[in-house]
Amino acid sequence: MSGMSLKWMRIRGLIHKEFLQIIRDPSSISIAFILPVILLLIFGYGVNLDAKHIKIGIVQQQPSAESQDFVSHFHQNDYFTPQTFENLAQGKQAMQTGKIKALLILQSNFAADFHQPGTAPVQLLVNGVDSNTANLINGYVQGTWQTWLIAYGAERGIRVLQPVETVNRIWFNAQVNSRYFLVPGLIAIIMTLIGALLTSLVVAREWERGTMEALLVTPISIQELLLSKVIPYFILGMGGMLLSLVMALFLFDVPLRGSLWLLFLSSALFLWVALSMGILISTVGKTQFVAGQIAIIVTFLPAFLLSGFIFDIGSTPLFIQAVTHIVPARYFVALLQTEFLAGDILWVLVPNLLALFVMGIILTLIVLKKSHKRLD
Amino acid sequence: MTVMTSSSPLIIKGVSKQFTLPGRVIDALSDVSFDIRPGQVTGLIGADAAGKTTLMRLIAGLLTLDKGSINVLGMEVAEAPLGIQSVIGYMPQQFGLYQDLTVLENLRLYADLQGLAQAQRPERFEKLLAMSGLAPFGNRLAGNLSGGMKQKLGLACTLLKSPDLLLLDEPTVGVDPVSRRELWQIVYQAVEEQGMSVLLSTAYLDEAERCHDIKLLHEGRLLAQGPPQHFTRPLNNRTFLVSSRAPGGKRQLKNQMAAQPWVQDALILGDDIRILTREALQTPNEFLHHNTVAGQSKLHDLKIEAVEARFEDAFVDLLNQQTESAPQSDPPTLDTPEIIASEFDDRPAIEVDQLVCRFGDFVAVDHLSFKVQRGEIFGLLGANGAGKTTTFRMLCGLLPATEGHLQVAGLNLRHARAQARAKLGYMSQKFSLYGVMSVAQNLAFYSKVYGLKGKKRQQRMEWAIETFELQHLLKQPSRDLPLGFKQRLAMACALMHEPDILFLDEPTSGVDPMGRRDFWNKINALAEAGVTIMVTTHFMEEAEYCDRMAIMANGRIMALGTPAEIKQEAGHSVMEEAFIRIIEADKAAETKP
Amino acid sequence: MAWLSWARIWALTIKEFRVLLQDKRARFVVIGPPIIQLFVFGYAATFDLKQAPVAIFNQDQGIISQEIIGHLAGSDTFEIVAQLHHQREVAPLIDNKKALIILNFPSDFSSRLQETGTTQLQVIVDGRNSNTALLAQNDIMQVIKTFNEQWAQAHQLNQAPVSLVQRNWFNENLKSNWFFVPGIVALIVLVVSLLVTALSVAREREEGTFDQLLVTPAVPLEILIGKSLPGLMIGLLESNIIILIAVFWFDVPFRGEYFLLQFALIFFLLSAIGVGLMISALSTTQQQALLGAFMFMVPAVILSGFATPIDNMPDVIQWLTYVDPLRYFLVVVRGVFLQDLSLETLWPQIWPMMLIALFTLSSAAWLFRHRNA
Known part of the structure; x- marks a missing residue:
């Protein structure tokens, strides 16, 4: 037999083994299949930054036609679930205990003072603990107030003029649906789980169970050994990506505006980086315990927090921004969000793909340098 | 590659290897040189930390050499590790079988890795499976095989491509005698049929006698080498079997013999005592002469018989010479713990009646009945997977019995109040103390958990430290201890509270012969003091130390009685042979209907 | 016990x-x-916007747009990263993530305000991160609102007769x-x-x-x-x-x-x-x-x-x-x-x-x- 076919026989044998193990080991199955589905479902359905049905309390100190009309605007609105309180004390109590997120107070002079410019018969109290939601509530109430004012004025022939009116257009995601940006970003998380966490665990397991020692004395070369680890988890990772893609497109109706092959190319590049990290981690920490810990801290948490997946990188302090440059998921999340929502925009794709490529090369070189067929 | 019959397949020259641990440097091997002869089984023998595993790994190219050179089949390890790895077979101590792959899948994987051609596979697989007796289990997951079967499968995997040099690192640790014998048969078959050269390390000294050639390592140095006879020849007329005409008291007799200045080593062998003298004695008469000199009138009614020396005797002799040259304090004797006379005095310490344990469909323990008297050493023997550990776990209250009745010190520990557990000590198969805690911290912890307080606790701690010679190790994390000391510490912890009954589950597995001897001296002293001891073991010589024993197979008791009775029943005077006969008779009975 | x-x-x-x-x-x-x-x-x-990149496409001839731009430039929330001169520059800037927000002042921005009392400003936001987009939009609205109030006061305009007063409890500055x-x-x-x-x-x-x-x-x-x-x-x-x-x-x-x-x-x-x-x-x-x-x-x-x-x-x-x-x-x-x-x-x-x-x-x-x- 030629050297080449022997090489392939060895690699094929190991890959076959790896797949059998994945199928038979519950922990591999849970990381590779169950966790991604749970994450997709939680993020697809559970996590929602767009406040709707906000519990808002309304106190009309002296109900009048005007105040009733105004309040009815809140009832017609999808953003709010209004609740009426008899008096201010009750309303404030409900605010304190968290039953409502905001309290709208129409003072007793609401109707009377209505035509007096510059008065403030309407007060809005917002629970600011959750600052993000508070911001949104402020915006929504403001908007409702404006709409009502204009409608109310128009009925009475008063033109309420806004010196500057804004015409807002949100590109790529006109309904500002947070699912649209969370679900694509999740692909980065899932591929990190499979590529780095699972891979580092399975390689560490071979060290722990002594199977690595037995492998090392077979005539396999270290490159073949690495390749036979990379190939199965690469396939698994791409499978996870495909699963996420299908769920994103058909379950969560996320649009895919870019081309599929570019999406696969970026995923493949990222997975290469993640796998190299996983293998590197397992050569540093040769037990599953240590490898798992390192993988979660070095790959999973940064992919979650420092990638722009949820939190905008641009808004973080400069030193955090600097740190994000060594987080591969940062580049991949940018690629994903652009590919899904914006399209094939080369100016975004090329630098990010290049960054991943460079990281992949560097990590691969380190892996090759660090791995050898010795125990010391 | 063809085997060069004329030259040695393995030449080791001036090999040294150091390991650096935080705070200290360990000389694992210093200036070891030897070569082995082709087509032979060479045994690498040595106590714990002698450097056996390090040497194996160096030969396999898994470690880098500090000094010296290793030449394997004409290739230098430092230069061509990959070339060497394609012509050798290496089975590490814990062979890397994939637990969630079946027997056949494991074989196929290693066939791929070693580049065994597809065309040769069916024949080769069939042959190896038949040799290892694994043919009926081809589709069983390796994780579900018994310890002995796993080792056989591991060996089969390394033999797939008939390596020119086979390295086996303690292949028989924790393996029962039947499987051990089968493993040896496989090795010998390979040697005879293919002219394979084998380097094998082992802690079983009886196996040393099966080797053609022996390399004795001690603390990283080559102490002696040569064929086994070469070792035992100088011991002619130094080994005797002593039996007392007066019944019972074999442990006392052993202590008396061991106390004689001219006796180097005394061991219990069934009802008799086997001794190794310091100098050759020409006749039993001279032996008696020595006795009179010693002035021990009691010893006069002894029957003395010269016996053939075993490798073990040589090993003890050589190692004692080594250690005696270094100044050493006398090993302290075990103070006899005071056993509080309890109300169960006249009742058996352990009583088991029709005990059954099932896991789903699998019957692990099948209607077991036996009794153990107070102060008795009771051995539980059996093949791997015979149900010994399950029985132990039920007796200790760790596992509920499916059916049947069991009493330990008059109680069922599964339901008894916690305090009842203070009556028993338990030492499990593998080292199970807190590895990160130091020796002193482990001792302190167990003494407190067993409810010892104040001065009593202090006393027991001191007792444990002194008896088990742990003084200079108190601050060491227990996981860094040598195996022999780990096992001493475990025993110290199990004895801290002076239990009435001691359960020892393969306590000496992997412990070197010197450590085992030391251990059994302590067990004997405990039994003398009235502690009931129940022990499982794979060492047949240890079975001889028991007062009574049971041989288990498939969850049932096959034979029950004193070692002498069992040997007689099986019709063979060597315990190992007797054991194998009993187990095989059972197998035959099973296949018949 | x-x-x-x-x-x-x-x-x-x-x-x-x-x-x-x-x-x-x-x-x-x-x-x-x-x-x-x-x-x-x-x-x-953090969900607070800091130095969000804003690009200005100002076709306006007047000075009112400059006033609004001045407001933006003075805020820590925004950073003006580009001034555009052609409509065709708008899309690539957002696409390439160079700007999060683009403010498009039409050519008659100032003149319309002076003539009719009201004028329009186009705000384009990158919606790839929907939360950031909403926040950016809100923050721009706040700037405009402040401007409106000041403008109305300065010009004694017939502004909205009543106003809404907001207060955030517990976390006043959100x-x-x-x-x-x-x-x-x-x-x-x-x-x-x-x-x-x-x-x-x-x-x-x-x-x-x-x-x-x-x-x-x-x-x-x-x-x-x-x-x-x-x-x-x-x-x-x-x-x-x-x-x-x-x-x-x-x-x-x-x-x-x-x-x-x-x-x-x-x-x-x-x-x-x-x-x-x-x-x-x-x-x-x-x-x-x-x-x-x-x-x-x-x-x-x-x-x-x-x-x-x-x-x-x-x-x-x-x-x-x-x-x-x-x-x-x-x-x-x-x-x-x-x-x-x-x-x-x-x-x-x-x-x-x-x-x-x-x-x-x-x-x-x-x-x-x-x-x-």
Whole structure:
């Protein structure tokens, strides 16, 4: 037999083994299949930054036609679930205990003072603990107030003029649906789980169970050994990506505006980086315990927090921004969000793909340098 | 590659290897040189930390050499590790079988890795499976095989491509005698049929006698080498079997013999005592002469018989010479713990009646009945997977019995109040103390958990430290201890509270012969003091130390009685042979209907 | 409880501490993740826009647009990154993520305002991150609103007759730091106590020491207490350190009762420890325990209201959150930090944690002896 076919026989044998193990080991199955589905479902359905049905309390100190009309605007609105309180004390109590997120107070002079410019018969109290939601509530109430004012004025022939009116257009995601940006970003998380966490665990397991020692004395070369680890988890990772893609497109109706092959190319590049990290981690920490810990801290948490997946990188302090440059998921999340929502925009794709490529090369070189067929 | 019959397949020259641990440097091997002869089984023998595993790994190219050179089949390890790895077979101590792959899948994987051609596979697989007796289990997951079967499968995997040099690192640790014998048969078959050269390390000294050639390592140095006879020849007329005409008291007799200045080593062998003298004695008469000199009138009614020396005797002799040259304090004797006379005095310490344990469909323990008297050493023997550990776990209250009745010190520990557990000590198969805690911290912890307080606790701690010679190790994390000391510490912890009954589950597995001897001296002293001891073991010589024993197979008791009775029943005077006969008779009975 | 031996419990507790703190790896679990999380979350977790890149496409001939641009330039929220001159430059700027927002002032922007009293400004926002987009849009609206008010006043215009006055309670300037940092106290306590306990029993099983422990006279309840106390103490210590860092480093106000927080913290810790021990008692290996803890932790954090409000979740998922102890403690910790809530108000958050703790701890104790692998 030629050297080449022997090489392939060895690699094929190991890959076959790896797949059998994945199928038979519950922990591999849970990381590779169950966790991604749970994450997709939680993020697809559970996590929602767009406040709707906000519990808002309304106190009309002296109900009048005007105040009733105004309040009815809140009832017609999808953003709010209004609740009426008899008096201010009750309303404030409900605010304190968290039953409502905001309290709208129409003072007793609401109707009377209505035509007096510059008065403030309407007060809005917002629970600011959750600052993000508070911001949104402020915006929504403001908007409702404006709409009502204009409608109310128009009925009475008063033109309420806004010196500057804004015409807002949100590109790529006109309904500002947070699912649209969370679900694509999740692909980065899932591929990190499979590529780095699972891979580092399975390689560490071979060290722990002594199977690595037995492998090392077979005539396999270290490159073949690495390749036979990379190939199965690469396939698994791409499978996870495909699963996420299908769920994103058909379950969560996320649009895919870019081309599929570019999406696969970026995923493949990222997975290469993640796998190299996983293998590197397992050569540093040769037990599953240590490898798992390192993988979660070095790959999973940064992919979650420092990638722009949820939190905008641009808004973080400069030193955090600097740190994000060594987080591969940062580049991949940018690629994903652009590919899904914006399209094939080369100016975004090329630098990010290049960054991943460079990281992949560097990590691969380190892996090759660090791995050898010795125990010391 | 063809085997060069004329030259040695393995030449080791001036090999040294150091390991650096935080705070200290360990000389694992210093200036070891030897070569082995082709087509032979060479045994690498040595106590714990002698450097056996390090040497194996160096030969396999898994470690880098500090000094010296290793030449394997004409290739230098430092230069061509990959070339060497394609012509050798290496089975590490814990062979890397994939637990969630079946027997056949494991074989196929290693066939791929070693580049065994597809065309040769069916024949080769069939042959190896038949040799290892694994043919009926081809589709069983390796994780579900018994310890002995796993080792056989591991060996089969390394033999797939008939390596020119086979390295086996303690292949028989924790393996029962039947499987051990089968493993040896496989090795010998390979040697005879293919002219394979084998380097094998082992802690079983009886196996040393099966080797053609022996390399004795001690603390990283080559102490002696040569064929086994070469070792035992100088011991002619130094080994005797002593039996007392007066019944019972074999442990006392052993202590008396061991106390004689001219006796180097005394061991219990069934009802008799086997001794190794310091100098050759020409006749039993001279032996008696020595006795009179010693002035021990009691010893006069002894029957003395010269016996053939075993490798073990040589090993003890050589190692004692080594250690005696270094100044050493006398090993302290075990103070006899005071056993509080309890109300169960006249009742058996352990009583088991029709005990059954099932896991789903699998019957692990099948209607077991036996009794153990107070102060008795009771051995539980059996093949791997015979149900010994399950029985132990039920007796200790760790596992509920499916059916049947069991009493330990008059109680069922599964339901008894916690305090009842203070009556028993338990030492499990593998080292199970807190590895990160130091020796002193482990001792302190167990003494407190067993409810010892104040001065009593202090006393027991001191007792444990002194008896088990742990003084200079108190601050060491227990996981860094040598195996022999780990096992001493475990025993110290199990004895801290002076239990009435001691359960020892393969306590000496992997412990070197010197450590085992030391251990059994302590067990004997405990039994003398009235502690009931129940022990499982794979060492047949240890079975001889028991007062009574049971041989288990498939969850049932096959034979029950004193070692002498069992040997007689099986019709063979060597315990190992007797054991194998009993187990095989059972197998035959099973296949018949 | 005469049958409990406190000496034995104490010995078990000391042992647990030793195993945790004498081992480099285990010590790392206790110290590493909290520090990393505290600083990463403290700085990276923010929903406030800072220096959002804005591009201006100003076709206006007049000076009013300049006034608005001046407002933007003076704010810390925005950073003007480009001035555009052609419509065709707009799309690539957003596409390439060079700008988050583009303000398009039409050529008649100033003249229309002066002639008709009202004019239009086009705002284009990159919606790839929808939350950032909403925030950017809101922030722009705020700038415009301020401008409108000033303009109306200066020109004595017939402005909107009445205005809406907003006030934000508890977090007056709506700093997201104030929202996240107290949450981190809860998060880290959960992660640490869960990991410490989840690995403890599994490690003992793997190393065989658990059997050794079960054959001693120690009863499950003693083992349970011995295993819980270290987690409780480490959790209390770490959370107090984090509280100090939150107050003195991140400048989050602490307005409520310190002891009320500690009281609730104990029950939160107990429920987390209970979950950890339950996972541990169910697992046979440390790897399983680690995975189990991970599988619990990820949904528990995401669905707790830590970053996104529970109110926004669909009903089915909201029901799920009732078994998540973090959900309750987040309300407590934020309530005490920012709102000075009373025990009475927080009681509905505290008793569910007690219940979870009771259930998980007793299941763990039962599993100690009844799960045999």
